[in-house]
Amino acid sequence: MISSVQYAVRVLLDRAASVNIFRYCDRMTKVSIIILFAISTVCWSGPSQLWNKIEIKDRMVATQINGGSDAIPSSQCQEDFLQGDPNVPCWTLALKCYCFSTRTLGVDWNRADRFCRAGNFTLLSIETHEEDRLIHHHLVTELPVYGSTYWTSGKYLIPQWEWASTEPFQPFDYANWYPGVPNNNRPDYCVYLYFDGGFDSGYWRDNSCSTLTNFICEAID
Known part of the structure; x- marks a missing residue:
């Protein structure tokens, strides 16, 4: 179970980095929630259901950053400068x-x-x-x-x-x-x-x- 959690966290962080989530400092709370959600899923549902949850949450993060239906409000900062x-x-x-x-x-x-x-x-x-x-x-x-x-x-x-x-x-x-x-x-x-x-x-x-x-x-x- 420990190795599954570690693998899940690594996947989440790699995928977050691939969509440049770390530019958005105020998004880090969402990443933390995803990681906690993944850990709780391992405890209750096992690694197979964990992977499905990772896929769903990963798409949600990418959608928010890339401007999908749950896009970041335009009034929030989209750039550092x-x-x-x-x-x-x-x-x-x-x-x-x-x-x-x-x-x-x-x-x-x-x-x-x-x-x-x-x-x-x-x-x-x-x-x-x-x-x-x-x-x-x-x-x-x-x-x-x-x-x-x-x-x-x-x-x-x-x-x-x-x-x-x-x-x-x-x-x-x-x-x-x-x-x-x-x-x-x-x-x-x-x-x-x-x-x-x-x-x-x-x-x-x-x-x-x-x-x-x-x-x-x-x-x-």
Whole structure:
């Protein structure tokens, strides 16, 4: 029975590697479940039924990765770096893909917007307190962000601030402005995240859209 389990695990890992499952770190839980399922099947059903279960589960994993009926939702990260750029790594957070520019030299808002759209993403629109805290927490724990700035899709379009991501653009229903801002309520001013303090004190600021800084892209829902 021990040799059957070892053989089953080896087959599963070989087949997982053949479909490049290890690119998808958040899929490792599924592999673990498959392995545990295989072991339990040996105990109760014997090696012959185990092989049949391996074949079924193996096809399920390949189907999920290759885009079958149970395909990974498109909002989750399909690549490690947006457009293959190693300076823009991606993470799946709360079942959605976000990519963070980590360039030494930033870009203006328009260039950041074009880069995101070229990868079928948009600049980040922070629409809820929960999403705001999620992004803030990720940045302060995963990236060296103190003093860093990141463009969002926020932009002043007369007569209000809007998320200029997908049309029709939506006005802000939620905001986390730094005290005293926005103080530039006029066209060609955009919203960026400024990490020089805590979340609760507010960390959104406005500046000329021509300012050079980093940016955050998010998958289109």
